[in-house]
Amino acid sequence: MIVIGELINGTRKKVKKAIAEKDAEYIAGLAKKQVAAGADFVDCNPGTVGEQEVSDMVWLVETVQAVTDKPIAFDSPNAEAVRAGIAAYRGGSAGMINSITLESERLNSMLPVVKEADMNVVALALDDAGMPTAAGQREETAKRLIDTLVDAGISAEKIFVDPVIAPVSTQPEVAGHILQAIEAIRDYCPQCHITGGLSNISFGLPNRRLLNRTFLTLAIAAGMDSAVMDPLDKAIMAEVLAAEALTGKDEWCMNYITASREGKLDC
């Protein structure tokens, strides 16, 4: 499981305040804690707009890379903010652009950045038709987006397809649609990674962490190998190890047994 640590996100109240006040200690602390807990990427989402977002992204990147060498995910729909973050970044192609879509405007603005950066990229299965609602729509859009990226010279190994995780509270069949899309994308592009904003599944419902980790187990079995998630949530990190042990991704359960010895499964 490739964990994209989600906590540095300006739509979260405390993070918004820390960004506004340039509280580097708070942001650096979030970066270090996520890396210590197993994050493979540290997501940076300023949550602001326009010129403010551009300068906030640069500040986040500088603040995070001052305390960790783990790659950064530049999380914004704004190509200028992503471009500025990358310019301030020392990690080169190890980084991640989060995200590109097939929406005309976003594709036109972000594709040149993606081609130039030669780094990992989250490919969110959205086009100008808006949020997917029908079965089959996610994988159809994802396949076109994968083709577009591969045609542009991006190698499949760098593409992290996001099937658009949406709330089960507003559409009961959505979890089934997403799992079906994950299976179809896994078949279509075995070299691609599959990721997603996990916590969207539980939006509007109580006990969200329980739903998040239960859904992640189903998604791992379907072929997902990454998630934008909270690595400080011990219960979900433990369930990921259990799911990998049960789905042949951790043969003889060696990672599971090691994690147990380290006390990481007690939750």
Added chain:
Amino acid sequence: MIVIGELINGTRKKVKKAIAEKDAEYIAGLAKKQVAAGADFVDCNPGTVGEQEVSDMVWLVETVQAVTDKPIAFDSPNAEAVRAGIAAYRGGSAGMINSITLESERLNSMLPVVKEADMNVVALALDDAGMPTAAGQREETAKRLIDTLVDAGISAEKIFVDPVIAPVSTQPEVAGHILQAIEAIRDYCPQCHITGGLSNISFGLPNRRLLNRTFLTLAIAAGMDSAVMDPLDKAIMAEVLAAEALTGKDEWCMNYITASREGKLDC
């Protein structure tokens, strides 16, 4: 999810002692606690042999039905013990025989009891070839056993197929085999229930409850609708509700939301 409460099992140390000493208070307490926690059946497994098992089964049945009206599952490979338990039982066809197999000796001794009792029956997918090891073996045996039972006049709704849950520690691919068998059995007999001794999956590994509940989520998605399990394990009961909400078995998540309000998901 039809929960078969597993705790009254003579292979567990304290239960073995309680049965030996005829400690009715302890056994009755286990029955009441399981029912309060959501058990649909109270499993009674004396864990002894021969004539002792017959009298122990009768005592367990009398002790349990003195404190609850929930149906009892008569858990023994010994047809005489099951027959004696049924004779002492007041619940009639609501009860459950656990279990019959396609092993010649067990089939010959247990099928007359099953036909006569007209109650629910666990159909364990074993034949004289022994424990399944190859992919496809579980569903093949299960289908033959379903056919045998239906031919004998047992209605499909009363058959609880058990695909033989075995330890992932000794065969890494076993979880995949079981999930594939569940899907195949669900297709073959939509009216049948599918159950299993859940905790077998984690035998020999640490943090067993974590593996048990993670596997149950995958099994529910594959089509399992019952399990022989510990209803006092709050975390697994919560994950069952989450899995049902995510797999379209709890539309609009009403059971999930109700359980949350009742504090049943806080674990």
